[in-house]
Amino acid sequence: MSHQIDELLTNYSPIAGIWLDGIGGPLSGHRSLFKCQELYDMIHSKQPKVLVSYKQGLLGTEDFLAPERKFDAKDKITKPLATTRLGIYQNRRW
Secondary structure, three states, X not given: OHHHHHHHHXXXXXXXXXXXXXXXXXXXXXXXXXXXXXXXXXXXXXXXXXXXXXXXXXXXXXXXEOOOOOOOOOOOOOOOEOOOOOOEEXXXXX
16 A cells, blocks of 8 residues: 555645545554554655544544544544545435
């Protein structure tokens, strides 16, 4: 994945934000292969103003949080929050 992100950051500028998804990778049991902080550091070294998120936060070093469907309002908000919601059209979700 780092090669694709490197290409994006090198060939297209400026990038405002990158929202990473797919918790299956880091939770697969091979966390040593998923070098998330190194990826964040590479992103910021290429374009220091890029905001990086891994959905609800994987490491705690994300620039913003982006929970997909819900956010518990009781949680203390310590970072900018971008919420999304799945659309429903004719009983189909996307």
